[in-house]
Amino acid sequence: MIGLWLQDLGLSLRKDLPVPEPSEREALIKIDLAGICGTDLELLRGYYPFTGTPGHEFVGRVVAAPGAPGLVGQRVTGEITIACGECDSCRRGLQKHCLHSRTLGIRDYPGVFAEYCLLPVANLHRVPSSVSDEQAVFTEPLAAALEILDQVHILPTDRVAVIGAGRLGLLAAWCLSLTSCQLSVVARHQPSRDILKQWGVQAIDADQMASTSYDVVVEATGSADGLKMAANVVRPRGVIVLKSTYQGDITFNISAMVVNEVTLVGSRCGPFDGALRLLDSQRPDLSAMIAGIYPLEQGLAAFDLARQRGVLKVLVQPGDAQGAGFKGR
Amino acid sequence: MIGLWLQDLGLSLRKDLPVPEPSEREALIKIDLAGICGTDLELLRGYYPFTGTPGHEFVGRVVAAPGAPGLVGQRVTGEITIACGECDSCRRGLQKHCLHSRTLGIRDYPGVFAEYCLLPVANLHRVPSSVSDEQAVFTEPLAAALEILDQVHILPTDRVAVIGAGRLGLLAAWCLSLTSCQLSVVARHQPSRDILKQWGVQAIDADQMASTSYDVVVEATGSADGLKMAANVVRPRGVIVLKSTYQGDITFNISAMVVNEVTLVGSRCGPFDGALRLLDSQRPDLSAMIAGIYPLEQGLAAFDLARQRGVLKVLVQPGDAQGAGFKGR
Numbered sequence: 003m004i005g006l007w008l009q010d011l012g013l014s015l016r017k018d019l020p021v022p023e024p025s026e027r028e029a030l031i032k033i034d035l036a037g038i039c040g041t042d043l044e045l046l047r048g049y050y051p052f053t054g055t056p057g058h059e060f061v062g063r064v065v066a067a068p069g070a071p072g073l074v075g076q077r078v079t080g081e082i083t084i085a086c087g088e089c090d091s092c093r094r095g096l097q098k099h100c101l102h103s104r105t106l107g108i109r110d111y112p113g114v115f116a117e118y119c120l121l122p123v124a125n126l127h128r129v130p131s132s133v134s135d136e137q138a139v140f141t142e143p144l145a146a147a148l149e150i151l152d153q154v155h156i157l158p159t160d161r162v163a164v165i166g167a168g169r170l171g172l173l174a175a176w177c178l179s180l181t182s183c184q185l186s187v188v189a190r191h192q193p194s195r196d197i198l199k200q201w202g203v204q205a206i207d208a209d210q211m212a213s214t215s216y217d218v219v220v221e222a223t224g225s226a227d228g229l230k231m232a233a234n235v236v237r238p239r240g241v242i243v244l245k246s247t248y249q250g251d252i253t254f255n256i257s258a259m260v261v262n263e264v265t266l267v268g269s270r271c272g273p274f275d276g277a278l279r280l281l282d283s284q285r286p287d288l289s290a291m292i293a294g295i296y297p298l299e300q301g302l303a304a305f306d307l308a309r310q311r312g313v314l315k316v317l318v319q320p321g322d323a324q325g326a327g328f329k330g331r
Numbered sequence: 332m333i334g335l336w337l338q339d340l341g342l343s344l345r346k347d348l349p350v351p352e353p354s355e356r357e358a359l360i361k362i363d364l365a366g367i368c369g370t371d372l373e374l375l376r377g378y379y380p381f382t383g384t385p386g387h388e389f390v391g392r393v394v395a396a397p398g399a400p401g402l403v404g405q406r407v408t409g410e411i412t413i414a415c416g417e418c419d420s421c422r423r424g425l426q427k428h429c430l431h432s433r434t435l436g437i438r439d440y441p442g443v444f445a446e447y448c449l450l451p452v453a454n455l456h457r458v459p460s461s462v463s464d465e466q467a468v469f470t471e472p473l474a475a476a477l478e479i480l481d482q483v484h485i486l487p488t489d490r491v492a493v494i495g496a497g498r499l500g501l502l503a504a505w506c507l508s509l510t511s512c513q514l515s516v517v518a519r520h521q522p523s524r525d526i527l528k529q530w531g532v533q534a535i536d537a538d539q540m541a542s543t544s545y546d547v548v549v550e551a552t553g554s555a556d557g558l559k560m561a562a563n564v565v566r567p568r569g570v571i572v573l574k575s576t577y578q579g580d581i582t583f584n585i586s587a588m589v590v591n592e593v594t595l596v597g598s599r600c601g602p603f604d605g606a607l608r609l610l611d612s613q614r615p616d617l618s619a620m621i622a623g624i625y626p627l628e629q630g631l632a633a634f635d636l637a638r639q640r641g642v643l644k645v646l647v648q649p650g651d652a653q654g655a656g657f658k659g660r
Contacts (some may be wrong), residue, residue, distance in 0.1 A: 097567060214430060238420050253581070268594065270592050320637045
């Protein structure tokens with residue numbers, strides 16, 4: 003089959019990959035649409051030493067499931083952590099934090115920038131028929147954004163800031179807007195500002211933030227500067243949600259966190275079922291975030307576009323190569 | 332009056348200090364007993380550029396209160412933040428986080444290593460008659476330790492570790508033991524281990540901690556190493572309570588906090604009323620923490636003792652110089 007292949011920080015297109023064979027616990031999925039995420043770009047920069055097919059945001063159809071034949075034909079998306087089911091975390095019900103986890107397209111498990119992928123049946127979620135492929139492919143990052151609402155109790159009276167309006171910052175902003183909080187998003191690039199405007203969310207410049215005034219600040223830049231800014235604008239006893247990973251160690255004044263009794267909440271993957279329900283019930287217009295849809299054969303070009311500053315979601319579409327074509331906006 | 336005086340990082344004993352005059356909102360307090368805290372030692376190292384009488388842990392008697400004459404004669408202790416009452420934080424009820432605060436013996440307000448001090452009447456708490464001076468002088472640090480229970484919901488089934496068994500670590504351990512959680516305290520020095528044993532709390536070595544296994548970790552060392560250790564032993568989705576300030580910036584791997592969805596809670600001052608109720612009802616034996624009681628005239632020697640490694644609480648006692656004497660253990 004055709005698929006992208008990451009090795010020694012180099013990405014290539016391969017046409018000789020074997021179609022993987024599902025075990026009794028796994029399903030074989032034919033990928034309909036896959037999304038490029040910041041983590042994929044970081045893998046290419048060496049964030050984690052992964053060799054294989056990257057990619058973890060997808061929607062597809064089950065084509066084989068030896069242990070659960072009823073799933074065949076279902077349109078699905080899936081959780082990205084492959085849990086061992088036996089460690090302390092798994093026994094606590096924290097499979098997402100399995101101590102021996104593999105991660106779809108990130109660690110020790112091949113990903114979705116290919117014609118087919120595997121996933122444990124336990125990881126799959128059916129996609130409601132009302133949700134299009136172009137919406138369903140956002141399930142994983144939308145779930146990650148939704149995790150904020152799981153972790154922090156946000157009131158309609160809260161002043162909330164999101165720093166950074168990239169892929170995840172925008173989805174965080176959309177989720178936060180559901181709480182009716184007083185929301186401001188620091189957005190630098192015009193495409194993101196346009197989308198926020200369309201969603202009725204206030205976009206501001208960094209220098210429009212007032213110091214020590216936000217109840218909750220979501221840091222979605224993944225930069226030391228973003229974290230510093232968050233620390234400056236959060237109110238005493240407020241909450242900073244860390245929504246991005248950072249390259250290497252970060253140096254900062256943690257004493258200020260103690261003196262101001264600020265809480266830092268690390269936030270990662272979230273509830274797929276909730277994200278799918280929201281896609282079904284709220285019908286967010288996420289299509290404006292799609293900067294381009296590339297056939298899998300042009301996957302390298304898709305990555306080139308995704309790397310550009312200010313570019314939001316780039317999708318990759320396996321399938322009939324004749325039919326597929328560049329659908330970039 | 333006699334008092335200690337901090338200037339240009341040097342501490343001296345002065346006998347020419349004027350007895351301060353209370354405003355309509357303040358009380359004049361005759362100090363019975365005052366405690367040396369880690370923050371006092373940090374002030375001497377330049378943590379904050381303070382000139383004046385340091386000290387903020389005390390018990391004393393009100394000798395004048397122009398606006399509240401009924402207080403005269405009462406035995407009191409007091410909250411250390413002098414709030415403006417008008418800023419955003421004060422209007423939110425977060426006077427401890429007043430944006431224009433002064434702090435008793437730490438910032439812009441003279442402290443308690445003297446025969447007399449002032450405090451706003453609103454800051455005072457009466458000490459129950461059952462609580463001795465030697466217990467009451469622990470009210471402020473005990474309240475700070477108690478703040479942990481205010482901020483984190485700790486269950487009897489939780490595994491909790493305290494890293495560091497200095498003054499604050501020990502008090503944190505005592506407060507945590509009230510929750511019946513499964514508690515381990517990393518303690519290096521024998522005096523602290525002896526006290527923990529007396530309280531029925533398990534003392535362990537750093538290398539006895541299991542990785543990713545504690546629901547809550549209280550970092551009470553104020554060192555980068557302590558924070559690193561806390562990050563290693565907290566479980567995914569667990570909580571690290573930061574109970575100490577740190578000198579300068581700290582460099583650490585904040586991505587691990589994100590990936591493991593760890594929450595960092597900055598924790599500082601706590602509830603005085605609660606601390607006094609516990610001193611009254613639970614009668615903790617804190618006397619073992621007292622390494623020495625020095626008359627105010629020997630305040631410099633008291634600081635010399637407090638600076639030594641493994642030494643816990645050193646108290647300073649103004650009052651009749653003839654009667655007072657070294658009561659060190």
